[in-house]
Each structure stands twice: as C-alpha cells, then as structure tokens.
Amino acid sequence: MRPPFRRSVAAHQVAIEALLGTALRSPGSEPVPLDDALGRNLASDLVAPRALPPWDNSQMDGYAVNASDLGTGPLRVVAPIAAGQGATALARGTAAPIMTGAPMPQGANTVIPIEAAAPDSFPTSAELAEGSTVVLPDSSSEGNYVRARGSDIAEGTVVLGAGTRLGPTALGVAAGLGLAELNVTARPRVLLLSTGDELVAPGGTLGPGQIHDANTTLLHTALAAAGCEVTTAGVLDDSPEQFTSSLRAALKASDRDYHLVLSSGGISKGAFDVVKAVLAGHGVEFGSVAIQPGGPQGSGILSLSGCDPVPFIALPGNPVSAYVSFEMFLRPVLAAALGLPERARATATLAADLDSVPGKLQVRRGSYANGTVTPVGGASSHLLAALAASNAFILVDEHTTTLPAGSRVEILIIGDGS
Incomplete structure (x- = not known):
C-alpha cells in the first residue's frame, strides 16, 4: 500500500488526464437516430449522399x-x-x-x-x-x-467533419440530406456510486442521523451533461465486506465494460471511510490535493478480483466538495476528449471582502454579472443552496489570504452547471 499523496491542483489535474485520457478518446462509435444525436460528436466525416437541392x-x-x-x-x-x-x-x-x-x-x-x-x-x-x-x-x-441543383451541397462533398458536435443546424443539414441516423462517437460509460450509511435516496424516509443523498443526482446529471452514459449503483454500504461485494456485483452487472468508476464519500480520515479502506490495496491511491473544498482525493486503476481493471476516481462526500472536484479535475478531461466547450475563465471585480486559507487554492461560489462577482455563501462544503445560486467559481490562489472588495479576481464561469 502506497503512502498518501500530497499534490498541487495542477499535479492532480495532470494525474487525472493521464488516468483517463486514452480511455475517453477511444470509446468507439455507434449509429443513432437524428432525434437522439443532439450534443453527440460525429465519429466520421459526413459525406453528402446526394446534392442539395436535388434538382433545379x-x-x-x-x-x-x-x-x-x-x-x-x-x-x-x-x-x-x-x-x-x-x-x-x-x-x-x-x-x-x-x-x-x-x-x-x-x-x-x-x-x-x-x-x-x-x-x-x-x-x-x-x-x-x-x-x-x-x-x-x-x-x-x-x-x-x-x-441550381447542388448549389447548397454538391453530392460527395464533406458536409461536416469528424468530431463535429451536433447541434440543431448540423442535424438539420443531415435531415435535409435524407439521413435518418448518424454515426457518432460512443459515450464514455461511467459507473457512479455513493457511500455512507447516513444517506437515503431522495423520496425515502429519513431515520435518526440520516440525510438524503444529493451526490448521486448532482454527479449523474453533471456527467450526463458532459456527454457520458451513466449507470448508478446507488449508495453502497459502509461495511467493507458488503461494499466490496456490491461494487463487484455492479461492475459485473453490465454486458459492456466501463470507462470509469466514480465514487463520492468514504475517502477522508474517519474510522468508517470504506472506499479508502477497501480500495487502497487494489490499485487506487489516496491522498490530499491543495484545494478547498475538495482536498481528499483518490484515483488509480482499480483491480478487483473477478473484474476487469478500470479507471477509478474517488471524490469527497460533501456535495460542494464533490461538485468542485468534478469541475476542477474531471470535466476538463471530458471536455478535451469529447469536444465540449471549455469553461471560460475571466477576471472580475470582487463585490465583497473575502478571506482564504494559506497554502490551498480556495474555490468559492459566486454570482457573476457585468464584470462583477459576488460571493455566495461561505467556504463550507455542505452549502448546497449557495452552489445552486452560483454561476461562477472564485479562484483564490494559495498565497492570498485576504481580498478586499474591489479586488480583481480570477473566476471560472460554470453557468447553470451544464
């Protein structure tokens, strides 16, 4: 078992890219009907099978x-x-x-x-x-x-190049050419799971000390918006034996291999952090990254007996920590591999005083408009309402501890989280 790693944000970003880059860039292709092709990427050049218009x-x-x-x-x-x-x-x-x-x-x-x-x-x-x-x-x-015949598109010409992200206009061209389906890049297949005996699925009845599971919905929708095909395993038990058994069953339940397994929770220093306790001996490394929230992280190639090796990323369990980790470490790799628009970075004027901890990149939630960003909520990693009210992350570098109102700050624009 390797000792815990301590990484900078940049070093962990490189590690996640190295872990996932190859697998995400070669997921194969599949034909899909036009109605299901919105947001997908063409797997090969679209060559016009006929002229458009087809006659004068x-x-x-x-x-x-x-x-x-x-x-x-x-x-x-x-x-x-x-x-x-x-x-x-x-x-x-x-x-x-x-x-x-x-x-x-x-x-x-x-x-x-x-x-x-x-x-x-x-x-x-x-x-x-x-x-x-x-x-x-x-x-x-x-x-x-x-x-004139072919004045829009000549027969045999390349209309859309391989890798084109299919929007309404591209799909309209395909429809105009009479195509009922397109060959698109297959979605990366992700197995998503949460851990924690305290978690109950939305709609369930809470017992003493329990809360509803926000992470599965939060990460499922974030992955789907980024172009992934997501299978959820639900909340796995905190017992090492039952966790291992449930994970193995989830991995073997699909008739297709996964490109990634993503978990949230169970990787801190608590006595019941089952993900770290079980998987540290199966190819997954755990440690800390100089970021707040989202410091505890895990990643590696999971080698579980009876299952094919698969990339595994373990995120912290607090919802804001999990989502910040997704945006900072996983979504950039998905964007590069799948042709997604990258999150825009900008410099904005800070509307209120802000304090930060030394030695870590602090990612604060904010509302950005007209060149000004207003902090929303505090630094705590459980503040879901503040996350939902935010359209930007305020990035405070590890050397800065105090930012007065009026300071210029770097922000990452996350929009509505899509």
Whole structure:
C-alpha cells in the first residue's frame, strides 16, 4: 500500500488526464437516430449522399420560361407547377406558373417573379382552360431566381467533419440530406456510486442521523451533461465486506465494460471511510490535493478480483466538495476528449471582502454579472443552496489570504452547471 499523496491542483489535474485520457478518446462509435444525436460528436466525416437541392427549383412564385422567348410578345400560360409535384417539359413560347420550391421544368431556364408579370396574378383554372396569355419583361438572364441543383451541397462533398458536435443546424443539414441516423462517437460509460450509511435516496424516509443523498443526482446529471452514459449503483454500504461485494456485483452487472468508476464519500480520515479502506490495496491511491473544498482525493486503476481493471476516481462526500472536484479535475478531461466547450475563465471585480486559507487554492461560489462577482455563501462544503445560486467559481490562489472588495479576481464561469 502506497503512502498518501500530497499534490498541487495542477499535479492532480495532470494525474487525472493521464488516468483517463486514452480511455475517453477511444470509446468507439455507434449509429443513432437524428432525434437522439443532439450534443453527440460525429465519429466520421459526413459525406453528402446526394446534392442539395436535388434538382433545379424556383426561388420565387412566378413564371418559368425560356429566356430566349422573352421579348417575342405575350406567352401562352400552361398548367401550373406546385412544390412537391413533377414538372412536364416546357414548350417553347409558353410560360408555366411556378411556386417557390417547385422543380424547374425541362426547357425553362429562368423565373420571372409574379410581380413583374402583366397581369400580376396567376390565371384561374377557368381562364387557363380558355387560353390565358401573360406579358413578361423583354429580357432576363438565365438562372435568374433559380436555385441550381447542388448549389447548397454538391453530392460527395464533406458536409461536416469528424468530431463535429451536433447541434440543431448540423442535424438539420443531415435531415435535409435524407439521413435518418448518424454515426457518432460512443459515450464514455461511467459507473457512479455513493457511500455512507447516513444517506437515503431522495423520496425515502429519513431515520435518526440520516440525510438524503444529493451526490448521486448532482454527479449523474453533471456527467450526463458532459456527454457520458451513466449507470448508478446507488449508495453502497459502509461495511467493507458488503461494499466490496456490491461494487463487484455492479461492475459485473453490465454486458459492456466501463470507462470509469466514480465514487463520492468514504475517502477522508474517519474510522468508517470504506472506499479508502477497501480500495487502497487494489490499485487506487489516496491522498490530499491543495484545494478547498475538495482536498481528499483518490484515483488509480482499480483491480478487483473477478473484474476487469478500470479507471477509478474517488471524490469527497460533501456535495460542494464533490461538485468542485468534478469541475476542477474531471470535466476538463471530458471536455478535451469529447469536444465540449471549455469553461471560460475571466477576471472580475470582487463585490465583497473575502478571506482564504494559506497554502490551498480556495474555490468559492459566486454570482457573476457585468464584470462583477459576488460571493455566495461561505467556504463550507455542505452549502448546497449557495452552489445552486452560483454561476461562477472564485479562484483564490494559495498565497492570498485576504481580498478586499474591489479586488480583481480570477473566476471560472460554470453557468447553470451544464
């Protein structure tokens, strides 16, 4: 068993990247329907299977004509062409009423907007039957008000590159090309668990000394928002034997391997810190990082008999500590591997005095707007309401112990936590 590590924040960030980088960057690929592809990353280039538009079509409501027939006098009006219909070839000396998006008939090469025609309205069916004519301008360039085949996307071209994060516009392009599904990078599979006999699932009845488990929901949603496929094992027992048995069962319950196991709780110096007590002998190292909250940390390759080795990250149990740890150590690796937007950093004016402990990066919660950040709540790691009211982390370096109002501070903008 190795001695506890003592790391700087930067050193622990490097350690987590080294632990997860390779596994998260090669999770494989899978086809998914368009409706399920939002926020996913393309696994390979999207090559257009057809041109878009697939045929020449009208950009305006007007008359489809051959430009060389203009200036020869009134043209006989033939059957109209509506969007969604095929078009018969256009005879010379005639003009076909055409609607926006309708296919251009063979023999026509330009469109005259209805506003430029005399009369400036389409004939009725009865008028067509009697033999309507229309007077059009004397000239028009070929291709005028015509959307040419492939003018948006040529068949065979790369429309979206591999790694593209799929948003509404990208999915709209795929739909326009007629694709019902896309090949996307598979989500990293994470097994999430909490520990603590004092924890009860939300909705459950609390016994003496018990509290509801916030960490599973907090971390599950954070992982899902970062693009992970999450399986929850729930709250595992604080008994070493039952914890080990439950963990082994959870690892073997899936027909697919996990890329990561993430736990919260059970890694401090208490007498009942089961995660550290059990896993320190199975490839996971534990120690402290110079950060507050979130000092106790654990990481390594878990080697549990009967199970395949898997990266394991152990976070502290207090909810704010767990979430700060996720944002500072795990989400940056997920962002780099999965193409997520990185959390923005900025410099802001501090709205109130702030004290910090020496020797640690203190991460305080804050409300940021218009260049100013206001501390929310105190430094304690149990203040869930303050975390929920925050959209930024105030980062106070290990050398600073006092910051008066008006100081310039570095912040990490976490928005709504997504």
